Amino acid sequence: MWRDPGTPTDSFYEVRPECTDVPKTKFKIKAGKTLSVRKWKAAFTPEGHLDIGRTLGRIHRGGIHPSIRGEVWEFLLGCYDPESTYEEREEIRKRRRAQYAVLKEECHQLFPIVGSGRFITAPVITEDGDPIQDPIVLLEANPDKGLATVSQENATPCSSTMVKEVDKKIIQWKLTLHQIGLDVVRTDRTLVFYEKQENLSKLWDILAVYAWFDIDVGYCQGMSDLCSPMIILLEDEADAFWCFEHLMRRIRGNFRCTESSVGVETQLNNLASVTQVIDPKLHQHLETLGGGDYLFAFRMLMVLFRREFSFGDSLYLWEMMWALEYDPDLFSEYEDPDSANEGSSKAKAKIRHCGKYERENMKAKDAEPPLPIAVFLVASVLKDRSSKLLTEARGLDDVVKILNDITGNLDARKACSGAMKLHRKYLKKAKKT
Amino acid sequence: MARRPDEEYDYLFKVVLIGDSGVGKSNLLSRFTRNEFCLESKSTIGVEFATRTLQVEGRTVKAQIWDTAGQERYRAITSAYYRGALGALLVYDVTKPTTFENVSRWLKELRDHADANIVIMLIGNKTDLKHLRAVATEDAQGFAEKEGLSFIETSALEAINVEKAFQTILSEIYRIISKKSLSSDEPAPASIKEGKTLVVGGSEVNAKKTCCATS
Numbered sequence: 323m324w325r326d327p328g329t330p331t332d333s334f335y336e337v338r339p340e341c342t343d344v345p346k347t348k349f350k351i352k353a354g355k356t357l358s359v360r361k362w363k364a365a366f367t368p369e370g371h372l373d374i375g376r377t378l379g380r381i382h383r384g385g386i387h388p389s390i391r392g393e394v395w396e397f398l399l400g401c402y403d404p405e406s407t408y409e410e411r412e413e414i415r416k417r418r419r420a421q422y423a424v425l426k427e428e429c430h431q432l433f434p435i436v437g438s439g440r441f442i443t444a445p446v447i448t449e450d451g452d453p454i455q456d457p458i459v460l461l462e463a464n465p466d467k468g469l470a471t472v473s474q475e476n477a478t479p480c481s482s483t484m485v486k487e488v489d490k491k492i493i494q495w496k497l498t499l500h501q502i503g504l505d506v507v508r509t510d511r512t513l514v515f516y517e518k519q520e521n522l523s524k525l526w527d528i529l530a531v532y533a534w535f536d537i538d539v540g541y542c543q544g545m546s547d548l549c550s551p552m553i554i555l556l557e558d559e560a561d562a563f564w565c566f567e568h569l570m571r572r573i574r575g576n577f578r579c580t581e582s583s584v585g586v587e588t589q590l591n592n593l594a595s596v597t598q599v600i601d602p603k604l605h606q607h608l609e610t611l612g613g614g615d616y617l618f619a620f621r622m623l624m625v626l627f628r629r630e631f632s633f634g635d636s637l638y639l640w641e642m643m644w645a646l647e648y649d650p651d652l653f654s655e656y657e658d659p660d661s662a663n664e665g666s667s668k669a670k671a672k673i674r675h676c677g678k679y680e681r682e683n684m685k686a687k688d689a690e691p692p693l694p695i696a697v698f699l700v701a702s703v704l705k706d707r708s709s710k711l712l713t714e715a716r717g718l719d720d721v722v723k724i725l726n727d728i729t730g731n732l733d734a735r736k737a738c739s740g741a742m743k744l745h746r747k748y749l750k751k752a753k754k755t
Numbered sequence: 756m757a758r759r760p761d762e763e764y765d766y767l768f769k770v771v772l773i774g775d776s777g778v779g780k781s782n783l784l785s786r787f788t789r790n791e792f793c794l795e796s797k798s799t800i801g802v803e804f805a806t807r808t809l810q811v812e813g814r815t816v817k818a819q820i821w822d823t824a825g826q827e828r829y830r831a832i833t834s835a836y837y838r839g840a841l842g843a844l845l846v847y848d849v850t851k852p853t854t855f856e857n858v859s860r861w862l863k864e865l866r867d868h869a870d871a872n873i874v875i876m877l878i879g880n881k882t883d884l885k886h887l888r889a890v891a892t893e894d895a896q897g898f899a900e901k902e903g904l905s906f907i908e909t910s911a912l913e914a915i916n917v918e919k920a921f922q923t924i925l926s927e928i929y930r931i932i933s934k935k936s937l938s939s940d941e942p943a944p945a946s947i948k949e950g951k952t953l954v955v956g957g958s959e960v961n962a963k964k965t966c967c968a969t970s
Contacts, residue, residue, distance in 0.1 A: 341795060443777065445853050457889065458851065501826055504777040504798070511795040543776070543826045544800045579828040587832070617832060620801035629800070719819055722804055 328352040331634045334388035335554065341512040345730035347634030355384025362390050370408030372397065374650060375674045381645040382678065382738075385638045392555035392565070398644040399568040400652030404675070415561070422560035425531050432492060432534075433499065435463055439519070441526035443503035447496040451487035459500075495534050498541040502529045505546040510633060515554055524553055528563045536570065542577040545570075547625040551637055571656060572694070576624055589623050590616040592693050596701045599751050600744055604708045613718050618725060619700045626696060627737075630729050639734035643695050646738065648677035679742065686749045695741055698748070702740035703728060764808050764817040768928050769839050770921075771869075773861055774846035775854040776825030779880040782911040783846065784822045787921050792912050799824045802836050811925045812933075818925055830864065837869040841932075842876070842924045847895075849879045849908065850887040855895065862902060874931065876905045876924045883910040 328350025337344050351358075357380045365373045374397065386394050396402055402411050429436040433446070440463060444456040487493050506526045510516055516525075529549055533541040549566045556562040570577075578585035593616050598605040608614060621629055626643075628636045649655075650672045673681060683692035704711070707724055715721045772780040781799055785791045788805040799822055808817045821840070823833040837843075845861050847854040858877065865873060877899045879890060892908060899906035905923060909916040 444851055454853065456851070456853065458887070501776060508777075508796060508798050542828060543798050543824055546798070547800075579831060581831065583831050584829065615835070617801065617835065620832065621803075624800050629797070719804060719806065722802075723806075726803075 328356075331388055335633050336514040337512050338514055338517065344512045345632040345635075347632045348733060349385055349634050349638040351387055352384050355380070357381050357384065357386045357390070357394065359387055359390055362387075362394065366408075370406065370411065372404035374404040374648070378645045378648055378675075378677055381641055386641050388634075388637075391637065391641070392552075392557075392561070395552075395555065395641065395644075396561075396565055396568075398641060398648060399565060399572070400649075400656050401564055401568050403653035404650065406653075418564050419558070419560040422531070422563050425535055426527065429531050429534050433496060433530075435499075436527055436530050438463075439523050440465065441503045441506060441523050442500055443507065445497070445500045447487060447493060449493070449497065451493045453484050453486070455484075462503075491537055494540065495537065498533045499530055501543070502526055502533070502541050502546070505543060509546040510550045513554075513633065516550075521553065524559055524562075525550060528553065528559065528566060531563060532567065532570070535567070536574065539570070539574050539577045542579065544621075544624045545577065547628045548573075551633075551640075555637075568656070573626070584620075586620060586623050587615075589694065589697055590619060592697050593619060593623075593700055596693070596697060596744070596748055597704060600701065600747055601705050601708055604704065604711060607712050607715070608721065611715060611718050611721060613721055618718065618722050619704075622700050622703070623696055627699070627732075630732055631734065632730065635732075635734050639737065642734060642738045643699070644677075646677040646679035646742065647695050648675075649680050650675040679745065682742075682745065682749065686753075688749075695738075695745070698741035698745045699737055702737060702744050703732070705744065706740065763815065765814045766811075766816045766929065766932070767819060768816055768841050768925055769819045769821065770842040770844060770924060770928075771821045771823060771837060771840045772844050772846060773823055773833075773864070774825060774844075774878075775848070775851075775857050778825065778846045778848040778851070778854050779911050780825065780844075780846050781822050783844070783878070783880060783909065783917060783920075784820050786911045786914055786917045787818075788820065790914070792914070801829065802833060809922075809925070811922065811929050814929065816925055816929065818921065820921075834864070834868040837865065837873075840869055840873060841928045842874040843869065844876050844878055844920065844924060845904070846878045846880050847890070848881050849890045849895075850881055850884050852889045855879070855890045858898070872931070874905075874924055874927045875902075876907065876920065876927075877902075878920055879906075879908040880911060882908050882915065883913045 329352075330347065331349055331351060332347050335347070357377060361380060362377070365377050377394070377397075381394070381398075397404055402414065406414075426437055430438075435442060442459045442462045444458040444462075445454050446456070446459055447453055487496065503526055506522055506529070509525065515521055525546065529541055529546060532545075532549075533539075548569060549562075552562040552566045552569070553559075556565055574585075576584075576586035576589060594605065594614065597608070597616075605614075608616070626636070627639055630636075631639055673684065676684065679695050680692075686692075703725075707728075710724055711721060715724060772784060774780055776798070781796050781803070782792050784805055785793060785796075788807040802821055802823050804819065804821045806817055806819045808815060810816070821836050823829070823836060843865055845858060845865075847858055849855075862875070865875060877895060879892070879895050882888070895908075896906055905927065907916050907920045907923065909920055911917055
């Protein structure tokens with residue numbers, strides 16, 4: 323039987339020719355499997371209601387065609403209700419774009435480099451609120467002038483901001499700006515897309531506005547890895563912002579930090595409990611090696627495997643995860659959090675519209691909120707390497723080394739199936755105990 | 756699976772790379788362990804690490820270098836990785852004065868979380884950016900002397916002094932350790948014993964493996 327070998331997707335996320343050691347994308351567009359433009363359009367009624375159930379199945383089977391990824395992600399992440407009409411969605415989109423413009427203007431007032439097409443990579447403020455005049459910032463803010471002129475003129479990068487700041491919220495926000503800049507210049511730089519200064523500053527703007535919008539989280543390293551695809555997939559900056567913001571709603575807990583902990587440690591603890599149930603020997607071994615805190619899995623959870631996969635494959639992995647986790651009430655829960663618990667009766671009718679992973683969690687009827695599928699993805703990666711870890715890892719460094727070797731060698735689809743299998747096993751075993 | 760000859764070593768030294776975000780820690784590490792410099796290097800999320808086995812004072816030393824994220828809020832988890840570290844390379848960027856000013860904060864961090872006897876070396880990186888230099892060598896030198904740290908300036912990009920920096924800190928660690936093991940009263944610090952145990956443990960595992968294979 324003739325089999326469709328699939329069309330490679332590397333052309334959609336073009337890598338700079340001089341970057342030769344970038345892992346190739348394994349994800350291929352397969353006719354009849356990948357959610358195509360035609361199938362996607364056909365999934366809507368004339369008014370714009372989306373048959374999400376059928377769409378989820380297809381995404382799970384073969385991912386999303388790169389040309390429609392952005393708009394499909396908006397549904398997967400709960401930016402829009404599949405049962406809404408074209409008109410209603412247009413209304414929401416308009417409202418959100420206006421809201422983003424307001425947020426961005428607020429930031430621009432506080433720090434004029436926001437929205438200027440430029441960005442900074444050195445601190446502009448001390449923790450006490452005193453302005454810092456770093457020549458690098460001056461140069462970044464006035465790129466047309468040479469460094470000598472800039473320092474001679476003592477040009478202020480942001481006019482009114484050379485006075486001591488007293489507002490704690492503003493200080494806190496300004497302290498993150500250079501960190502965002504430092505990470506923007508290190509995010510997906512192998513892609514042709516980020517050769518353009520305007521795309522770099524777009525990424526910086528969105529992250530800066532987000533840090534202002536969600537002051538509790540602000541900016542934490544790793545968020546640029548999560549935001550970067552949004553900008554590539556959604557042309558409108560405001561749309562990209564809200565799509566990123568919806569992704570953050572799912573995982574912002576990971577980025578919340580205190581003096582003594584990083585939010586993701588909750589998920590690492592969950593990972594420990596899961597491993598203890600499904601592979602007690604491995605858990606025991608890791609604990610003996612001093613890895614009982616599972617910190618070696620920190621990055622995988624923090625940036626959702628972006629560093630373990632090629633750019634294209636990580637997008638494929640994400641959309642499969644979100645399709646599996648999909649809950650049709652996501653939109654209403656986000657828009658109106660108070661109504662979240664009302665819909666338990668209608669949930670039954672909607673089960674067809676839930677992702678596979680979500681359905682199994684609903685069946686399990688656990689009192690605890692379900693764990694994110696990402697935890698099971700990591701657990702399955704560990705389990706697949708269980709024998710290697712048990713026989714070869716004699717120290718934590720060996721564990722890290724063995725896990726480092728998975729970079730570029732994972733298969734997104736297999737990883738998801740593995741996670742689903744472990745999840746079922748976990749639910750069964752957890753029930754017994 | 757037997758250990759390859761290049762994996763045999765007399766000592767295992769754990770060294771941590773710390774310093775503000777973007778000063779070039781990861782590139783110092785890749786220059787030292789793989790002789791590579793990556794212009795498209797990504798930010799470090801949490802902790803990453805690499806090893807290299809080399810000759811130090813006539814002994815084979817396996818240097819295990821832990822690279823940490825620079826952002827302040829990651830401190831909560833990275834401090835766990837100071838445990839057992841014999842050396843710390845504290846890096847700043849010679850073009851960014853604030854990264855040098857923050858060195859004292861990093862020193863405090865080390866004093867709070869690391870072993871009291873940890874060998875610390877101050878590194879001013881990115882000397883290739885000559886036209887942008889903003890921290891004078893003398894200032895850093897003076898600071899290092901005052902704090903009792905060794906000091907060197909490097910360029911990971913041009914591969915200048917990187918080898919020397921690592922060689923110096925590893926030799927220093929070696930000298931302290933060999934001195935310690937000479938004086939019989941004083942037991943060697945735990946982490947060094949760990950290093951030695953690892954070697955012994957390694958051959959034990961090998962022996963077992965061979966048994967299994969032949970039986």
